[in-house]
Amino acid sequence: MTVQTLFAKQALLPSGWTSDVRLHWDGAGHLSQIETGVMPLSYERQYGYVSPGMTNLHSHAFQRAMAGMTEIAGEGPDSFWTWRDLMYRYALAISPEQMQAIAAQLYSECLRHGYTSVCEFHYVHRAPNGEFYSDIAETSRQVIAGAQQTGMGITMLPVLYSYADFNQQPLREDQRRFNTNVEQILRIIEALEKQRNAQTEIGVAPHSLRAASTAQISEVTAALPAGRPIHIHIAEQMREVNACLAATGKRPVELLFDTQTVDERWCLVHATHLNPHEVASMAASKSIAGICTSTEGNLGDGFFELLDYIAANGRFGIGTDSHASQSVVEEIRWLEYGQRLKMQGRNIASVKGQRRVADYLWQQCLLGGAQASGRAVGSLEVGKRADMIIFDDQHPNLQCSAVEDILSSVVFTGNDNLIRDVFVGGVQVVENGKHRDQANITANYVACMQQLRQL
Template sequence: MVQTLFAKQALLPSGWTSDVRLHWNDDGNLSQIETAVTADPYERQCGYVSPGMTNLHSHAFQRAMAGMTEVAGEGPDSFWTWRDLMYRYALAISPEQMQAIAAQLYSECLRHGYTSVCEFHYVHRAPNGEFYSDIAETARQVIAGAQQTGIGITMLPVLYSYADFKQLPLREDQRRFNTNVEQILRIIESLENQRNAQTEVGVAPHSLRAASTDQIRDVVAGLAVDRPIHIHIAEQMREVNACLAATGKRPVELLFDTQTVDARWCLVHATHLNAHEVANMAASQSVAGICTSTEGNLGDGFFELPDYIAAQGRFGIGTDSHASQSVVEEIRWLEYGQRLKMQGRNIASVKGQRRVADFLWQQCLLGGAQASGRAVGALEVGKRADMIIFDDQHPNLQCSSVDDVLSSVVFTGNDNLIRDVFVGGQCVVENGKHRNQAEINANYIACMKQLRQL
């Protein structure tokens, strides 16, 4: 059975295109795209359809902490004081609670425009520090949360062996994260039966603080050659300075000196770069994973976006700690952060595309798809039928020309202009509501009642 959607305007790789019929097959892949056609009165129709966005960096369990760390301490607060609170929370969460939290998060992401997520998953062990009988137990629970919502997922089991540079031993409150190369490869092997069109499995060395360069080389060597590799890097100046003190090199410099970084890699945050590092990242065709809402929430700093764009670097967006679950907020603040930093306007543009929202939207589609290792991010034959339909009856869009649609979506107010969402050809959000929202909400509320009694 072939399914179809007629769009008055569809965002194809070439740009907005009129009178488009999208076909997909039972596998959930786009099978045919017709242009300049007439709508069939009996088929589903919409005004504006875009490919769904990939959320390229997520720690799902941290969704349960959102809003709970916004209280000043006795001394200066920072990423590092926030991290201590996060560790305490991580020690308490059960695998079943991880599933409930992940489903809540992913349903919210879907309603706000993400149809895929890259899950940077590092809570592998039980609270006592032992592995579960199934070494991949917690990863399976998070994947189950994705399946409950319908979102596509790239599971990234995290290699996490050390507390800091110079291979310092893990702290007691990091015991649930503790993994070596052999254990991570066992988790990946155990998840092989989870892989399908909706689920991919890659790997994530946590950072150069938490994994040695030899370990990173070994885990990449043990991974199938077509799988994605993600790593936190250069998020905070304290990390940069510690790396310099321990190795004589900055984090991105050290990574490029010790690893073969290519298009399989996603360098998450990369907030603090010099000109040489910007050039190397762009030339490698790796993806910069920018998470503006979390980087703002944690006080990380601003990515070197104009120089990176000038070097034709690839990038995408993620929600990381989930202070926000909105595609629009990430893209808006990716641009606004640069405006504040540079005291100018319309920073993220290039000669061929002066519309900032259009440029950022298209680049984040491409970068996120690459980072996911999945066939997503574009409305073209062979890609997943992952689509978001904008509410063309909303006042912000009713009077817009098609050229202004993405500018209106990104830069006009805080109403969610995403009405319907399809993933793999299945409608998972209709009229702004997830199809399993009541059950997901109930499970999450029960989970939070338990956690807040701790």
């Protein structure tokens, strides 16, 4: 296989920033050797600050096209639930081809802002009339095609969505495109098996305890091949928590742990409203808390119990969810700022041995996102994917920074995008801040939006 290299004056290795590093990768896009304390060779590319790429652990790609369209107050109080009604109406209109165009636009933006992998929580499976397409995995394939077009690594998570609420309430008419049972989800997963490779993994996502019964969740997770990721929405809104209590006598996280074997394969998305027992259960399970601060802020969900969760050695990562933002920096910045507002203090997300908040959050989100993806990503180590983001060392925010302050400067100074170049599987997909296929991707997206806004 062809071997390629990149020289980093500073590379963020698992042990921290390391000087004079040569990264080697093979033709399959995996890191094959890492040399430290070396001199650059005349022919190889040289970069200042190189970090592993981040995983976006929670995405509904089609919602990218809604961004900015729901920020109009209604006559009564607005909430997640009124936003959801608008989202359903939009979801009824979109075609599979439009899903690909929107996904490609989204993923190109995410790549430019530091994400090199995405976990796609995909639930629009049926045609607008409520029937399946001739290929039951048609819409999933279109989203995967959007990832392939951009170079984004993807974990596709077909969503089990059978009920409208607790007590197995029947789906509403405007939820007809989401309707799936266990057998149908397993058929979609089977249909996608041949697409699995180093860039693409296939897992599963029971939508929530509202939309899938605990018996269904047990059945689908038992049938899933070993080691595949399992994601679920959980405890996002207090209305959900209260409805779960009324229906079952238990809070959502409590019910999940009482009925399922939750382990490292699981990602519990949002988990916004937790009591101390639930915090401890999640942390002990070694599952991932999927925190989506820009969406949780946009929808008014609330603040994750981050301080207690860190104290319990809980694992976590970040996602962009409804894509009010596509920025790694914004998610991490507001993960910390939300806690500062809640606690009325500063530098909340720190631990003994790592007092630099940005460094702690960045490294934890790399690890948590990688685990949630089920893929060999998240660190610059032999055998992992050669997914790398390069910070702009010529930007004023970084030119005068000491290496130990780089991540603090990236996360907490200004709004310029300090990610200049991006490699995925050793292939450069972003150069000088521009995606390699941006013109074509943008043209397709604009045409798609012109169609959707005429509806």
